[in-house]
Amino acid sequence: MxxxxxxxxxxxxxxxxxxxxxxxxxxxxxxxxxxxxxxxxxxxxxxxxxxxxxxxxxxxxxxxxxxxxxxxxxxxxxxxxxxxxLEPLAVKLVRLLTERPSTTLAELIQSTGCTEAEARVARFEADS
The missing domain is CATH 3.30.1370 (Ribosomal Protein S8; Chain: A, domain 1)
Structure with a gap:
């Protein structure tokens, strides 16, 4: 990244x-x-x-x-x-999840190159 x-x-x-x-x-x-x-x-x-x-x-x-x-x-x-x-990975993940809430964790990991833990944290932050 x-x-x-x-x-x-x-x-x-x-x-x-x-x-x-x-x-x-x-x-x-x-x-x-x-x-x-x-x-x-x-x-x-x-x-x-x-x-x-x-x-x-x-x-x-x-x-x-x-x-x-x-x-x-x-x-x-x-x-x-x-x-x-220019934007940090955590912010990018939350932004992607709020734009498309139906994105799976696997799709998120593949498109951004993040870890599964980072994707789960972003999913939690986007849902709350």
Whole structure:
């Protein structure tokens, strides 16, 4: 469930500048993400857990200068594609059960990859 996602950032240095890229790289490390070049090309990528990337994007948005606008835009677009990884598993299970109460435990386990115990707890929370 805690799979890392990779966000492509083509021509990052040309768009935000070298010093801003170094600053963003240091900030990404603080949030458990890795901002790095793709081999020897001019393209960069951000690798990390979806929740950590969301926290990193929020930190970038809080900066007073506008030099991170391109990076913030790319991160927000990429996070929309991974919205399922932004909510915790327990919340996701309860949401799925409230949307379709007739879902069996086996279907829930197969679709989300949770354990049987987690599915039973979610069923109990959804029913109460």
């Amino acid at each position: 805690n799979e890392d996602i990779t966000i492509a950032l083509p021509s990052l240095i040309h768009r935000i500048g070298g010093s801003a890229a170094k600053q963003a790289k240091d900030m990404a490390t603080q949030y458990g993400c890795e901002l790095k070049r793709v081999r020897r090309s001019r393209n960069w990528q951000l690798v990390g857990d979806a929740i950590n990337i969301q926290s990193f994007a929020a930190q970038l948005s809080g900066q007073t200068n506008n030099e991170f606008a391109y990076l913030i835009k790319k991160l927000n677009i990429a996070l929309l594609e991974h919205s399922d990884k």
